[in-house]
Amino acid sequence: EVQLLESGGGLVQPGGSLRLSCAASRFTFSNYAMAWVRQAPGKGLQWVSTITASATSTYYADSVKGRFTISRDNSNNTLYLQMNSLRADDTAVYYCAKGPSYISGWGQGTLVTVSS
Amino acid sequence: EIVMTQSPATLSVSPGERATLSCRASQSVSSNLAWYQQKPGQAPRLLIYGAFTRATGIPARFSGSGSGTEFTLTISSLQSEDFAVYYCQQYNNWPPGTFGQGTKVEIK
Numbered sequence: 144e145v146q147l148l149e150s151g152g153g154l155v156q157p158g159g160s161l162r163l164s165c166a167a168s169r170f171t172f173s174n175y176a177m178a179w180v181r182q183a184p185g186k187g188l189q190w191v192s193t194i195t196a197s198a199t200s201t202y203y204a205d206s207v208k209g210r211f212t213i214s215r216d217n218s219n220n221t222l223y224l225q226m227n228s229l230r231a232d233d234t235a236v237y238y239c240a241k242g243p244s245y246i247s248g249w250g251q252g253t254l255v256t257v258s259s
Numbered sequence: 260e261i262v263m264t265q266s267p268a269t270l271s272v273s274p275g276e277r278a279t280l281s282c283r284a285s286q287s288v289s290s291n292l293a294w295y296q297q298k299p300g301q302a303p304r305l306l307i308y309g310a311f312t313r314a315t316g317i318p319a320r321f322s323g324s325g326s327g328t329e330f331t332l333t334i335s336s337l338q339s340e341d342f343a344v345y346y347c348q349q350y351n352n353w354p355p356g357t358f359g360q361g362t363k364v365e366i367k
Contacts, residue, residue: 188295188303188346188358202354238302244350245293247314249302 145170145248147239152253159229159257165222165239165250173197173217176243179224181235182252189235192224193243207233229257261285261352265345265359271367278334280362282347287327291351294323294332297361298343306345307332334364342366 151163163179179191192213193202201213212225222239234257241248262285272278282292290310295303305314307323310330320335334341344363350356 187360188348190355190357193354204355244291244353244356245305245308245348246295246303247305247308249304251302 145241147241147248147250149237149239149250149253152237152255154256154258155229156259157230157257160225160227161229161255163224163226163237163239163253163255165224167220167222167239167241170241170248172215172220175241177213177215177222178240178243178246179213179222180238180240180246180249181233181255182238183232183235186235191237194222195243226255229255231257233257260355261288261349261357263347263349263357263359265347265362267362268360269363269365271365272337273367274339275336276367278337278341278364280332280334280345280364282325282330282332282359284328284330284349286352288349288351290326291349292323292325292330293348293350294321295346295348296341296343297346303346337364 146168148166155161176195178193194213210228214223236252238252239250240246264283266281292310294307297303311323322333324331344361346361347359
């Protein structure tokens with residue numbers, strides 16, 4: 144079964160930065176596009192960003208474009224999300240997700256709280 | 260961007276009864292529709308993809324149907340572990356793979 148383990152969440156002030164990591168195992172990481180999906184407290188799911196298997200293409204939700212950067216290290220089976228210029232409405236649980244279209248594997252999530 | 264609308268927002272069902280959840284797309288998504296289940300404090304879990312194909316390990320009481328703009332998730336006989344929030348997601352026009360707002364299935 145797919146295993147995805149996020150880390151890097153925490154409390155950050157508005158305008159600050161945070162880098163999330165996701166360690167992947169039990170599947171061939173380099174063969175799959177990966178994504179980040181977030182969920183604000185008590186709200187639904189929102190797709191954030193996707194990166195193709197070879198990292199040649201990246202895609203972003205309009206709400207994070209220009210502030211967030213997705214990347215990956217296929218040699219270490221790790222996915223990243225660099226988040227800059229954070230705002231209060233970025234507060235959410237961020238899930239690492241396997242798959243470019245439907246999500247066939249989810250991490251347990253890491254909470255990012257943006258507050259002064 | 261395609262908008263996904265789920266109904267009802269909350270569904271009250273007794274254990275053993277049938278539950279029918281709806282998902283509507285603002286434009287055709289063909290059969291590129293997935294369903295997820297999320298329990299409190301847990302990550303979502305893939306139930307259905309391709310509108311009707313059950314993911315690995317998903318019980319047969321879960322079934323999906325529909326195409327185009329109208330989709331249904333049916334749980335034939337609700338078990339205690341099925342009370343959760345269910346989301347649909349289109350991935351035909353991607354990115355973004357937009358999600359519905361969710362349907363909460365609660366115990367009646």
